[in-house]
Amino acid sequence: SQQGEEDPQALSIQEGENATMNCSYKTSINNLQWYRQNSGRGLVHLILIRSNEREKHSGRLRVTLDTSKKSSSLLITASRAADTASYFCATLNQAGTALIFGKGTTLSVSS
Amino acid sequence: EAGVAQSPRYKIIEKRQSVAFWCNPISGHATLYWYQQILGQGPKLLIQFQNNGVVDDSQLPKDRFSAERLKGVDSTLKIQPAKLEDSAVYLCASSLVKGVGVFGPNEAFFGQGTRLTVV
Numbered sequence: 001s002q003q004g005e006e007d008p009q010a011l012s013i014q015e016g017e018n019a020t021m022n023c024s025y026k027t028s029i030n031n032l033q034w035y036r037q038n039s040g041r042g043l044v045h046l047i048l049i050r051s052n053e054r055e056k057h058s059g060r061l062r063v064t065l066d067t068s069k070k071s072s073s074l075l076i077t078a079s080r081a082a083d084t085a086s087y088f089c090a091t092l093n094q095a096g097t098a099l100i101f102g103k104g105t106t107l108s109v110s111s
Numbered sequence: 112e113a114g115v116a117q118s119p120r121y122k123i124i125e126k127r128q129s130v131a132f133w134c135n136p137i138s139g140h141a142t143l144y145w146y147q148q149i150l151g152q153g154p155k156l157l158i159q160f161q162n163n164g165v166v167d168d169s170q171l172p173k174d175r176f177s178a179e180r181l182k183g184v185d186s187t188l189k190i191q192p193a194k195l196e197d198s199a200v201y202l203c204a205s206s207l208v209k210g211v212g213v214f215g216p217n218e219a220f221f222g223q224g225t226r227l228t229v230v
Contacts, residue, residue: 043219088153095167097159098159101155103152103153
């Protein structure tokens with residue numbers, strides 16, 4: 001079964017705007033990861049946040065984690081057309097050996 | 112460094128036919144995963160290998176799906192016979208150490224996938 005659920009399912013913004021995606025999960029986690037998937041391609045790892053971290057930055061990406069609410073958010077600042085993709089959050093399965101993905105948020109950035 | 116290679120990229124078959132997908136992981140990656148991604152959904156784990164042994168195949172429909180990883184490198188995933196609901200993208204991924212997030216690097220590297228259409 002899927003662990004994380006992203007919200008919204010779809011998001012359309014203009015270039016230069018910020019995009020925020022949320023992820024809720026069900027069980028306790030060691031870490032939470034965000035991946036990007038361009039149309040027709042595989043997934044690419046973006047960023048990982050550990051359960052003892054509250055916020056992490058990587059370039060234009062900012063991830064927050066609230067373990068009390070079992071939720072995470074991914075913020076992409078100053079969006080570009082090239083950011084158009086689906087974004088998935090992922091957590092580890094119970095055995096801690098494999099990633100379990102949510103349904104994803106589809107982001108469209110228009111110029 | 113070469114990425115995860117998958118073939119074919121696309122495959123169209125009729126229901127009840129059989130099909131096989133091939134994956135070559137990143138050199139040195141001991142762990143290999145097969146995921147199924149139905150349109151509009153996130154990837155769903157089908158099977159996980161550690162070297163040539165199966166770690167988790169709890170979500171693999173074993174009546175029609177099979178997978179092997181001979182010699183702990185390349186892997187093949189087979190569907191026989193295929194059903195309409197098997198239409199999906201089949202993604203192969205690999206990671207350096209046993210499991211993702213257990214020891215060492217925490218990310219999985221994905222291939223571009225094989226898009227299967229069953230008609």
